[in-house]
Amino acid sequence: MGSNQPLGGSRIWARLLVALIAFGAICNIAxxxxxxxxxxxxxxxxxxxxxxxxxxxxVEAIQAxxxxxxxxxxxxxxxxxxxYATRGIATPSLEAEVDAAFGSGQLRSGTMVQFxxxxxxxxxxxxxxxxxxxxxxxxxxxxxxxxxxxxxxLRTHAPNPGAPPGSYSQSNYTTxxxxxxGRYLLPEGTWKTIPSMTDAERAAAHxxxxx
Amino acid sequence: xxxxxxxxxxxxxDAGRATLSAELCEALTERLKGTPDxxxxxxxxxxxxxxxxxxxxxxxxxxEMEVWCPNYQTPNGPGIVVTFTTEGVEVDxxxxxxxxxx
Numbered sequence: 001m002g003s004n005q006p007l008g009g010s011r012i013w014a015r016l017l018v019a020l021i022a023f024g025a026i027c028n029i030a031x032x033x034x035x036x037x038x039x040x041x042x043x044x045x046x047x048x049x050x051x052x053x054x055x056x057x058x059v060e061a062i063q064a065x066x067x068x069x070x071x072x073x074x075x076x077x078x079x080x081x082x083x084y085a086t087r088g089i090a091t092p093s094l095e096a097e098v099d100a101a102f103g104s105g106q107l108r109s110g111t112m113v114q115f116x117x118x119x120x121x122x123x124x125x126x127x128x129x130x131x132x133x134x135x136x137x138x139x140x141x142x143x144x145x146x147x148x149x150x151x152x153x154l155r156t157h158a159p160n161p162g163a164p165p166g167s168y169s170q171s172n173y174t175t176x177x178x179x180x181x182g183r184y185l186l187p188e189g190t191w192k193t194i195p196s197m198t199d200a201e202r203a204a205a206h207x208x209x210x211x
Numbered sequence: 212x213x214x215x216x217x218x219x220x221x222x223x224x225d226a227g228r229a230t231l232s233a234e235l236c237e238a239l240t241e242r243l244k245g246t247p248d249x250x251x252x253x254x255x256x257x258x259x260x261x262x263x264x265x266x267x268x269x270x271x272x273x274x275e276m277e278v279w280c281p282n283y284q285t286p287n288g289p290g291i292v293v294t295f296t297t298e299g300v301e302v303d304x305x306x307x308x309x310x311x312x313x
Contacts, residue, residue, distance in 0.1 A: 125274075130272070131250060132249075132253075133272060137274070157272070157273075160271075160272060162269030162272070162279075163269050166284050166285065167268075167283070176271055182294065194270055195280075195292045195303035195304070199283040200283075202270065202283035203284065
C-alpha cells in the first residue's frame with residue numbers, strides 16, 4: 001500500500017492512534033470519539049474553539065499499541081505486517097488485537113477531559129526539569145475546570161523512582177490530573193483524595209503518558 | 212518520632228489515629244520549615260518515617276509538593292498518607308482500609 005493512497009476507515013483511526021503515540025497521550029485534539037469514529041485533530045472545524053483542548057482516554061489503548069509496536073520494532077518489508085508500522089499505520093493484526101481488547105471491555109476510548117481557557121488564562125510551567133527525584137515535568141493549570149470550579153493541574157512527569165516497585169509509575173511517564181485541594185481524577189470520572197482511594201485507584205490515577 | 216511509629220498507629224482506634232495524625236502533622240511541618248531544601252527535607256523525613264515502620268512510597272511529586280502513601284502495587288494494609296508541600300504537611304489515615312481494589 002502506498003503511503004499516499006486513501007486509507008480505509010478502519011485504518012484511519014489506527015493511523016491517528018499511532019500518531020498519538022508519537023505525540024504522547026496528552027494531545028491537542030479537538031474531538032475524540034470511538035475508534036470507529038476517528039479522532040479529529042485540532043484545527044478541525046469540529047473543534048471546540050481556538051484554545052480548546054481535549055485529552056483522549058485512548059491512553060490505555062495506546063499502551064497496548066505501544067507494546068505491539070515495540071515488539072514489531074517498526075521494521076520489515078512492505079509486504080509484511082510491520083511495514084504498516086513504518087508508515088505509521090497499524091497492522092491488520094494490530095487492528096484485530098485492539099478490536100479484541102475493546103470488545104473485552106478492557107479498553108476504552110473517548111474524551112477523558114476537555115478544557116479551555118474560558119475560566120481564565122491557562123497557566124503552569126510547561127516542560128521543565130524537576131528539582132526533586134523526578135527529572136522532567138510538564139504542567140498546565142486550568143482555572144475553574146475542576147469540581148466546584150476548582151483549578152485543575154494537569155501534570156505529566158518522567159518515571160518516579162520513589163514509586164512502589166513494579167508500579168507503572170516507577171518506570172514510565174505518567175499523567176496526573178488533580179485539583180489544587182488534592183483531589184485526583186480517576187479514569188471513571190470521579191475525583192478522589194488519595195486517602196479515600198483504593199489501592200487499584202491509586203495506581204489508576206497514574207495515566208500512561210505515551211512515552 | 213518514635214511515638215508516631217506504625218505500631219502506634221496500628222494499636223490506636225480511629226480517634227487515637229486522628230490525634231496521632233494531627234500531632235505528626237505538626238511535628239513534620241515544624242521539621243520541614245527548618246530545612247533549606249524542600250525535597251531533601253522531605254527525603255530525610257520519609258526516611259525517618261520508614262525507620263519507624265511506615266510503608267511509604269512516592270505517589271506524586273512536583274517542585275512544590277510530594278505525596279507519599281502505602282504501597283499500592285503490593286499492598287501491605289492501610290497506613291498513613293503524607294502530603295508535603297512548601298506550605299506545610301498533611302497526614303491522613305484512612306478510616307477504612309483502602310485495600311479493596313474494586
